[in-house]
């Protein structure tokens with residue numbers, strides 16, 4: 176059976192050039208080649224084996240992660256990998272570790288908020304991993320409300336130091352990844368106090384552990400916060416707690432790009448906005464949007480391959496049963512997720528561009544696009560992580576009973592992914608930030624300042640409030656202008672409706688709180704519009720390869736029309752479409768599913784995932800699912816012996832007792 180491709184017939188149906196689609200998915204030929212090389216490097220190295228992860232107890236699991244992370248660092252140095260290659264290698268190791276926070280938050284925080292001198296001092300140490308850092312912001316009592324953090328940093332002019340202190344139990348830092356057992360340093364967020372006066376939240380570089388023996392420094396209490404959701408999963412990470420008892424650090428360890436504290440204890444604001452203290456979160460939210468397409472595509476790849484292998488019902492005259500992927504219900508659950516994975520890939524690519532653009536502007540003291548960048552990163556992080564977490568769970572259900580097995584890879588993928596809906600900003604809290612941005616935009620319409628970028632459609636508000644959908648037959652829904660106008664009109668009308676209701680409140684904050692559920696819906700509509708429009712923009716690019724663009728057009732249609740179908744209440748209630756037009760959209764959607772069907776396997780092959788990275792028997796490339804499931808069952812430690820441990824102690828006496836009862 177070895178070497179047989181059970182999905183070969185499926186692959187023969189493909190109507191497009193898969194190799195070219197791999198380049199589109201990766202973003203460029205260069206990125207594809209780097210990814211492909213790094214994925215194979217990891218897959219072929221036994222040290223990076225991960226199929227035993229869910230069986231390990233916490234201490235073994237954690238030590239195993241330390242071993243892998245250290246080995247990865249050794250390989251990165253031996254092979255002299257570039258930053259891009261190293262980051263890909265780490266992502267293919269596919270195990271949350273302290274290094275994620277060191278490279279993903281500690282280094283960016285110093286880069287974004289440190290002065291040139293601070294960067295010169297700290298970054299070389301961090302780059303060589305001579306220090307290991309974490310991002311210590313959240314506390315036991317406050318996460319979302321950053322202004323509510325309680326840790327204090329009081330300047331002592333006598334010694335030219337800050338005194339970092341945890342005044343209450345709720346001020347204990349709680350959650351930072353890498354903090355519990357590994358980090359030697361942290362960027363710690365605390366309230367700045369100068370001469371008895373508070374000056375808001377700022378970041379400070381604080382050494383936590385000795386570089387000699389790793390013991391916590393005097394005044395520091397640090398530990399892991401305990402087991403988290405699921406087996407394996409995020410338990411490889413040492414999320415930590417941290418308390419300070421009047422810990423002293425030199426004045427130059429406050430990150431001073433946004434504000435400086437002078438030798439005599441005065442605060443000097445530079446001309447950059449104070450929101451830049453939140454800059455690391457903007458950066459990470461943008462990377463989380465890119466990661467969403469990866470997590471969702473992994474789940475979809477597993478569910479699609481398995482749906483083509485799995486057969487149930489429909490056999491006549493002893494012929495084969497129906498592949499479950501041929502059921503329209505399966506398609507209507509699976510193909511929108513496949514389309515969403517592609518949609519998120521392209522919006523992630525665009526968001527990376529937006530972030531680079533805003534960073535360059537900030538360097539030139541142009542802060543004009545910061546509010547939009549904040550709204551886009553917050554909103555898209557919220558939208559894509561919510562859909563991805565739900566999509567992974569739906570993929571599990573699409574795999575029936577076998578999806579519940581750890582060897583399907585889906586339970587662990589869900590457990591490791593779902594906190595993305597919470598970390599880096601709770602998804603509801605972030606959507607409310609988008610809503611604030613929208614309400615501000617609506618209130619400024621007509622002020623002579625035309626809205627730009629993702630909000631430019633608001634500049635056509637009068638037209639969007641009045642227009643009516645022109646669709647007459649199902650095929651009209653393939654017209655990008657028809658779809659875009661529908662999403663623009665829906666988003667604009669929902670925002671205006673909220674703004675009108677808000678204006679009736681004498682206290683705007685009270686109104687905002689009262690209407691917050693409606694405001695979140697308006698924000699979701701705006702974010703979905705961004706994803707749809709970026710998909711259409713992608714299609715305007717030159718996309719080579721036989722049939723590749725055509726497939727992407729089909730997926731774009733599936734993505735937008737499934738949203739239109741799912742949220743038809745919004746489109747109908749805002750009176751842009753009629754019930755008949757909603758029904759035509761659904762007819763067109765069904766037709767598009769038929770076009771996806773023959774290409775479904777090739778569309779997930781284009782993700783180019785190795786079997787190692789997918790970590791799923793149900794999703795393996797060759798589709799040889801059943802023998803692999805059978806063999807995996809025998810590898811479970813419970814099957815090491817025929818008679819289980821505990822038989823003598825529990826099962827035997829129980830059976831004997833039943834026997835006695837039966838004899839009576």
Ligand SMILES: CCCCCCCC/C=C\CCCCCC(=O)SCCNC(=O)CCNC(=O)[C@H](O)C(C)(C)COP(=O)(O)OP(=O)(O)OC[C@H]1O[C@@H](n2cnc3c(N)ncnc32)[C@H](O)[C@@H]1OP(=O)(O)O
Nearest residue numbers: 269270271312318319320321322450453457549598599600
């Ligand atoms: C297999 C492995 C796969 C694993 C996946 C890999 C990915 C791994 C990556 C990372 C691992 C996980 C890391 C997680 C790390 C963390 O969670 S760190 C902690 C993150 N914490 C948060 O995100 C807290 C959320 N809260 C906030 O961001 C803010 O406090 C708030 C946005 C809720 C604002 O609260 P509020 O009090 O209303 O605001 P103010 O502070 O007063 O500011 C108001 C004005 O500032 C503007 N603004 C807010 N945020 C930003 C920003 N980030 N950038 C720019 N501007 C911002 C806001 O719009 C207001 O502006 P106006 O005054 O003009 O209206």
Ligand SMILES: Cc1cc2nc3c(=O)[nH]c(=O)nc-3n(C[C@H](O)[C@H](O)[C@H](O)COP(=O)(O)OP(=O)(O)OC[C@H]3O[C@@H](n4cnc5c(N)ncnc54)[C@H](O)[C@@H]3O)c2cc1C
Nearest residue numbers: 310311312313317318319350351352594597598599600603
């Ligand atoms: C796995 C994981 C890793 C993490 N890593 C880090 C890290 O490295 N560093 C770090 O500093 N932090 C980290 N965090 C913490 C994380 O950033 C916070 O948990 C997150 O920001 C949410 O804050 P919270 O826990 O205070 O939630 P809360 O704000 O208490 O949320 C509870 C509920 O209240 C709702 N809610 C809150 N405020 C509002 C509002 N204004 N309006 C309406 N509803 C509201 C929320 O929607 C939610 O339903 C991590 C968390 C997790 C789970």
